[in-house]
Amino acid sequence: MTKRLRPAVLLASLTLFAALSPPLAATELSIPPIQYHQRILPNGLQVISVEDHASPNVAVQMWYHVGSKDDPEGRSGFAHLFEHLMFKSTKHMHAEQMDRLTEDVGGANNASTGDDVTNYFEIVPSNYLQTLLWAEAERLSNLNVDEPNFKSERAVVEEEYRQSVLANPYGKLFNAIDPYSYTVHPYKRPTIGSIEDLEAASLQNVIDFHNTFYRPDNATLIVAGDFDPKQLDAWVDQYFGWIPKPATPIPQVTAQEPVRKKNLSYTVTSATAPLPAVAITWLIPPAADSADIVPLQVAAALLSQGDSSRLYQSLVYRHQIAQQVGVDADGRAGPGLFTAYAILASGHQPAEAEKLLHEEIIWLATQPIPAAELDKVKTQLLTEELRQRQTAQGIAFALGQASLIDGGAEHVNTDLAALQKVTEADVHRVLQKYVTGAHSVTIDYLPQAAGKGAAK
């Protein structure tokens, strides 16, 4: 990528912040640290808890250190399919009994699967804490899915694939990002998998996967909200303490994603997308490398958070070539991605967006960043964090992310302190190292021709 001077018109965005009166320093916004308690049971189960009586609810979350990167060979999408099956029968619970213990008593539950982790989360009136601890211990130790439930839930997951990939006009683009961005690492398999691989999965795969990954030394229990800490510890010991730790080691992904040697481009087409789009990715270090990841998050916010961000101002507002833009510093347990994308405005093509995306990123990586603009994104990110921490569930999610992906529970507090200290030099350094000085993968997304428009 060649560095080039940027047209004078682009300078306008800088005056947006240079002209503001001296900003209120973002550092005046102090977020009180989350006071969490952490312990590890003899069988290896990690337990993190935060007592908070702001509401009469308690969040119970089980995070397993297993994700789509651990899908068995030829079974892409399996970790996610498995997650669905955890809501089916166990030795002592019938199918959907988790819903009876949550929704039916005024709570809620859900679960999600990512590249690195699978989390199961409930929020219930706090008098149901004991019940839910029992239920989570039960499905960790006693899963017992039958064939009819397996098949009907697999059909649900196939509908989820159709809904998120096929029926979503940009689903095929976002689903193509990982397969094209990684060459070796199992992150290259999309979390949702493929219909073919889902169809190949068997009940025996389910049993094997549970035995391999669903074990106390591969899990983190997080409890936040209205509870008594002593009582919590006693219940956790009672329901989880007996579960044996298997003697076998937990399989670990050891694949090393090689440094990219050149820029690569791909094209994906869609029968239903009304407008073209483009996504560009670069490899970034694991999320635990907070010295680099936090400045990359600041760079992503400078580029795309809010209507005053640089890419919105350039591509959407001034040049009007894009309808939507976004940048994400997607930190993972392994190598992550710095991703920039644009959905184009009518009459414009991916090449126009690519040119401006690159120009803006190079400019950010090399030119002075007004102090007011840097303070703006810190205030945005801190305010966002405060909003998340209003609920017990939000606090528990922040701890899960910190503990399983960002390098340890302490990151829930230290990464915010690191955010406050990010400088212009930090942003320049990480962008030059991982983005402008490295190689990109570009995916053009094109509507198929043939006059298949939407309703007028």
Next chain:
Amino acid sequence: MSRTMISHHMPALRLAVFTAVMLATGGALATPAAADAGYGFPTVPPAPGPAPKLSVPTPFAQILPNGLQVISVLRAGMPLVTAQLVLRSGGEMDPPQLAGLADLTANLLTKGAVGKTAPQIAAAAETLGGSLTAAAGWDESAVGITVTTPKLPQALGLLAEVVRQPDFSADELKRAQAQAVDDLHLMLSRPTALASLAASRGVFGDGAYGHSRSGTPTSIARISRADVQQLHARLYRPDNAILILTGDITPAQAQQLAQTSFGDWQKPSAPLPQRPVGTTASRMPALLLIDQHGAGQAGVVAAHAAPPRNSADYYVGTVANAVLGGSYSARLNEEIRIKRGLSYGANSRLQALGDAGMWLASAQTKNPSAPQVVDLMLGEFKRLGGSKVDAQELAARKATLIGGYGRSLETTAGLAEEVGELAVYGVKLGEIGKYIEQVQAVTPKQIQAYAHRHLDADGSKVVVVGDAAQFGDAIRKRHPQAVLMESTALDLDSPDLQPVVGSGTTR
């Protein structure tokens, strides 16, 4: 976009409103007794302890001399405040042929005011840590921001500028129109979104709630600067507005801040415009199939007319919807997803508006399954009137409603939304603490009577959008009255979706 986290199920649409105490339905669980030999691990779930109390914060309301209603709700704990300026008018005020005017007007508020350009306003709001979002709903338009407490006075100053003195420059209008048209093309490429729009036409006809609130590509293009200015002059006035402040703020602070930012906002002498009639008779077929060639799934929706928000039936409808499709465990999802694996999620919602309302059930399914999903959906509407809801099922769905309501009050933004809805429909703010008793009072008999009154099969409007080659014949075999249209031939500005002149292909 961000890392791919794929969920077990989509969060259910949040339903109606209000609560006070969490319920203990201890009867749903067995008592702990038996234990597995060897480990002492119980074989039945432990029973719950005594139910905890939820304290619902009390809204505080006052009216400034210019007619502006100011409502604040104190929820300390986090140094955050949500500020919302809500107008009691929205998309229902769009003039004929100008669908989307109210929404476009709201959107343009933040695109220039009092000498500040759109980029400058965005920069000012984002420097305060929030962002100014503005949109029109039905019966309301709102501009809001969430910031930390120290930034609130500046945020309110900005809010007042964009609401009271927007520029509506020609350049910004042109830009907003181009963006709105692209947004519409995106939205209409989603099968369920298009099906829902078509079903609204079926329920409301040419009434005020029948058109597309975000407009159509043709109506958006027709809107002029004068149209926007006139709508703003008619509707954006203090006696048609509510300022809502929730979070770390006392009533006295709210009063003082409201006075500073909005106290000198003049009330015009002209009377407030009347709200138009919400519903007129529809000429839409009872079952409409829309061919969206190449669609990856079919979007199936079934709709019915519903009573307005202020009807005596409101809570009965709310609980009936909770039974039908208000949550993961409700009947539609149970029958369509859990039992048969036909969809990632099926649900329903009850939209109770100022002058009318709508029930809307929806699910996306693979194209060949659309006929089965249509019949399952219609069957579930019918079952609500056909037999009484079982007591245990009813208790469970009420608990889901009440729990969800309590959680919605845990954030400043959630509080603002709940209070705003009460205020817009003129419901006493004290209702916020009566939700639980209102929901608990609903009986199986009332639900059945409600279903007979409002959910009769003759009144249903069904729309299926998808790759019709894969389901059209099968549906028409069972429902000969079904009408098929091409998505490219629809005219969303027309009450029956047929182009007024031209080449619509109806077969």
